[in-house]
Amino acid sequence: MLFKVEMDVNVPAGFDAERFETLKAAEKARFQDLQRAGTWRHIRRVVGHYSNVSIFDVGSNAELHDILTTLPLYPFMAVRVTALCRHPSSIHDDDR
Template sequence: MLYHVKMDVKIPLDMPKETADAIKATEKAYSQELQRQGKWRHLWRISGQYANISIFDVDNHEELHTILQGLPLYPYMSLEITPLNRHPSSIKEDDS
């Protein structure tokens, strides 16, 4: 199942820089491993925002929920999640 996920990150302004940097480093490693596994298909930064648009390819809602809750920045995020379905007018034979 494919999902479009918009992630807005709001790290508290009073968080020590060292703490924020450590969380971001852990987040980067976690997200890159999910990308290597093919679970996190696409990742785009939204210009001018601390936000991204991502496409996930997972088995079900529960797997997506587990992955998102595993993000080290999850406690500082607001998420918008949209399940995606193939459009009948698409000329592609797959979802790549």
């Protein structure tokens, strides 16, 4: 099942830079695991913002909740979740 998830990252001024780099590296590793597994189907940056627009393909709402709330950068994120479904006009098999 498809969801659009939009994430804005806000790092509080004065947050320890080294600790943030560690969290970013962990976030990237976690993201790539999920992308390889086909769960985090797409990610794109929003121009001019520390934000992304992503497509998730999950088995259930609960699975999506668990993934999002355990992301290393989750405590710094504002998140918007929108339920999607396949468009009947699409000619791509993987546009589910």
